[in-house]
Amino acid sequence: MSIRSIDVDVTSPGRNFVTAIVTTDDGVTGLGDGTLNGRELAVASYLRDHVAPTLIGRDETQIESTWQYLYRSPYWRRGPVTMAAVAAIDMALWDIAAKRAGVPLYRLLGGASRTGLMTYAHASGTDLEHLDDAIRGYVEQGFRAVRIQTGVPGLGQIYGVHDSAPGGAYEYEPAGRLAADAPRRPEEETWDTAAYLRHLPTVFEHVRSEFGPELHLLHDGHHRMRPIEAARLASDLEPYRPFWLEDCTPGEDQSALRLVREHSTTPLAIGEVFNSVFDYQTLITERLIDFVRSSATHAGGVTGLRQLMTFAGIYGIRSGFHGPTDVSPVGMAAHLHLGLAIHNFGIQEFMPHSARTLEVFRTSYTFADGMLHPGETPGLGVELDREAAAAHPYEPAYLPVNRLRDGTVHDW
Ligand code: GCO
Ligand code: MG
Numbered sequence: 001m002s003i004r005s006i007d008v009d010v011t012s013p014g015r016n017f018v019t020a021i022v023t024t025d026d027g028v029t030g031l032g033d034g035t036l037n038g039r040e041l042a043v044a045s046y047l048r049d050h051v052a053p054t055l056i057g058r059d060e061t062q063i064e065s066t067w068q069y070l071y072r073s074p075y076w077r078r079g080p081v082t083m084a085a086v087a088a089i090d091m092a093l094w095d096i097a098a099k100r101a102g103v104p105l106y107r108l109l110g111g112a113s114r115t116g117l118m119t120y121a122h123a124s125g126t127d128l129e130h131l132d133d134a135i136r137g138y139v140e141q142g143f144r145a146v147r148i149q150t151g152v153p154g155l156g157q158i159y160g161v162h163d164s165a166p167g168g169a170y171e172y173e174p175a176g177r178l179a180a181d182a183p184r185r186p187e188e189e190t191w192d193t194a195a196y197l198r199h200l201p202t203v204f205e206h207v208r209s210e211f212g213p214e215l216h217l218l219h220d221g222h223h224r225m226r227p228i229e230a231a232r233l234a235s236d237l238e239p240y241r242p243f244w245l246e247d248c249t250p251g252e253d254q255s256a257l258r259l260v261r262e263h264s265t266t267p268l269a270i271g272e273v274f275n276s277v278f279d280y281q282t283l284i285t286e287r288l289i290d291f292v293r294s295s296a297t298h299a300g301g302v303t304g305l306r307q308l309m310t311f312a313g314i315y316g317i318r319s320g321f322h323g324p325t326d327v328s329p330v331g332m333a334a335h336l337h338l339g340l341a342i343h344n345f346g347i348q349e350f351m352p353h354s355a356r357t358l359e360v361f362r363t364s365y366t367f368a369d370g371m372l373h374p375g376e377t378p379g380l381g382v383e384l385d386r387e388a389a390a391a392h393p394y395e396p397a398y399l400p401v402n403r404l405r406d407g408t409v410h411d412w
Contacts, residue, residue, distance in 0.1 A: 001026065001100075003060050006052035006089070008034075008044050011389035014356040015175060016040045016397060017328040019384055020047055020088035022096065024060050030095035031384055033297045033331035034088030036080055037175050038186075038398045046085040050074070055089065063093045067303045083275035083300045090301025091334050091380065099379040105334075106374055109306070109341035116371030117339045119323075119350035120145035120218055120243075124164040127151060128206055134164045135211060142370040145216035145243060145347060148207055152199045157189055159222045159402075159412060175326060176397040186398035191410050193225060197233055204240035216243040216347075223250045223273075223411040224402075227259040234264035243347070244269040244291055244320065250411055254282040261288050269293050272322040276300065277308045284315050291320035291346050297331035298322070302338055309342050318346030325351050329361035333382045336365050336374035348372055360388045 007021040018040050020032040034043045051070060058066065070086045071077070098105040106112055121138040123146040125131030131150050138146050149160035179185045200219070207217060219242060225233065230248035237245060246269040249256040257268060269291035271280065275298050283289045292312050296305045309319055319342065321335040332353075339345045350372060353361070362383040364375035375381045402412035 001060050003055050003058050006047070006055060008047045008052070009384065009386060009389050010040055010044050010394045011360060011392045012395045013360040013389070013392040014354040015325060016394055017357075017361075018043050018047075018084070018088065019328065019330060019389075020092050021384065021386075022060070022089065022092035024096060028096050028099055030092035030099070031330045031380060031382055032088035032091035032093075032095070032301065033328040033334070034084045035297060035326055035328050035331065036084045037326040039081065040394065042081045043084045043088070046081055047088060051085055051089060060093060060096055063090065063097065063303060066090070066093060067300065071300070078276045078278070080273075080275050080298060083304065084298055087297050087299065087301035087304065087331075090303045091296060091330060094302045094334075095379040102378050104374060104376050104378060105302075105337035105380055106340040109302070109338060112340050113343055114340065114345065116368075116373045117336060117345065117348045118144060119348045119367070119370060119372050120147055120216065122147050122149070122160065122164055122351050124149045124161055125151075126161060126163060128203065130163045131203070131207070132210060135207065135215075139211070139215065142368065144214075144370040145218060147218040147220060147349075148203065149220065150199075150203050152192070152196050154195050155190060155192060158191065159189075160220060175399050178396065178398065184396060187400045189400050189402050189412070190405060191224065191402050192405055193229055196224070197229060197236075200233065201236040201240075204237055204242065208240045213241070217241075218243045218246065220246040221248040223247045225249055227253075227256040230256070231260045231263040234260050234266040234268070237266050238264055242266055246270065246293065247272065251279075254279075254288070257283060257288040258286070267291065269320050272298070274299065276304065277311055280308065280312070284312055284317060287315055287317070289317060291318055293320050293322050295322035295327050295331060296334040296338065297327045302334050305334075305338060306342070309338070309344060313342070313344040316344075318344045319348075320346050321348055323349035323351055325353055325357070329353055329357065329363045330380060330382045330384075333363065333365060333374060333380040336372055337380065340374060356392075360385055360392065
């Protein structure tokens with residue numbers, strides 16, 4: 001059996017997605033997610049111009065060998081564009097393999113290690129009252145874990161903050177806000193780390209006293225703190241027992257987390273911007289983190305993420321796969337199958353896709369009592385309605401840019 005064709009669809013049902021559609025010579029198709037928020041067309045070109053032509057006629061069952069071929073053959077290693085392209089092909093080949101076997105992918109990956117995957121929702125509010133409403137709504141839906149983000153007094157729109165109470169009219173999508181005066185340029189936000197560090201512990205104190213000790217509370221620092229600031233925050237949050245503090249320092253500086261570790265027992269999660277196991281080498285071998293935040297979409301697909309989780313498992317580090325709306329339903333399905341199968345699953349981020357997205361990508365995963373399950377459909381369990389997808393052409397959209405009060409460019 002061999003690969004007959006590889007198509008790459010870029011569609012924007014509410015936001016942009018890049019999907020590889022691999023078809024075998026006898027007509028079986030597999031889907032893979034290669035969405036890279038704000039740089040979608042670069043991955044699409046990489047796939048169409050540099051990957052697809054080299055794979056036609058190859059044995060579709062050689063998943064590991066194809067992964068190594070795509071990783072090593074360009075000579076240039078890693079990087080988000082390359083690894084998203086590798087991911088798209090890899091997921092599609094696993095999808096095909098499981099469809100041929102007539103089983104949901106998790107069964108090929110070793111079978112279920114648990115009955116479902118604990119998820120966390122994004123609870124967010126411009127102030128404490130709105131945040132409480134959002135948390136309450138998620139608790140009523142069955143969530144046992146929530147990520148809490150709020151506005152900081154004196155700052156305007158910042159990362160992750162919007163009124164997110166379930167059923168609310170506002171659909172959150174971080175990428176898409178283009179500057180009104182220059183429509184090809186991202187919007188800009190203003191940031192003040194000191195104000196944030198003063199405010200956040202009071203938010204945790206409030207939420208703990210309002211919702212009790214059992215609800216898991218998470219927070220995303222979005223790479224904005226210097227190591228000493230992150231160490232301070234991790235220590236200040238300790239009394240409220242967070243489930244994790246995510247991305248407290250810029251991702252590329254692995255040794256920065258040594259300082260944070262020395263000063264606190266707050267669990268740490270990092271890695272959504274990483275794209276290979278090597279980005280974690282120091283973090284894992286020195287046990288500087290507790291959770292791996294990579295996505296299959298940005299870290300080389302099921303094969304890349306499985307390799308990483310095996311390495312992490314040796315050090316007792318668990319998964320917290322990235323699950324924002326810029327991982328497509330195909331990538332999300334890959335997480336659910338892998339998360340169900342591996343031993344060292346931790347938690348799954350669940351930011352549901354919009355109704356518009358789900359009309360184009362038909363999923364078979366299910367949610368109940370705060371838990372996700374990938375379902376029993378053979379393969380990944382996601383179908384792409386290509387006709388519906390074609391009705392939503394690519395729309396330029398970027399993540400915002402962040403500046404300090406004096407105009408210095410900062411991490412967003
Ligand atoms: C998260 C992430 C996202 C990212 C987004 C960027 O924890 O879910 O931080 O919200 O900002 O994926 O494209
Ligand atoms: Mg994050």
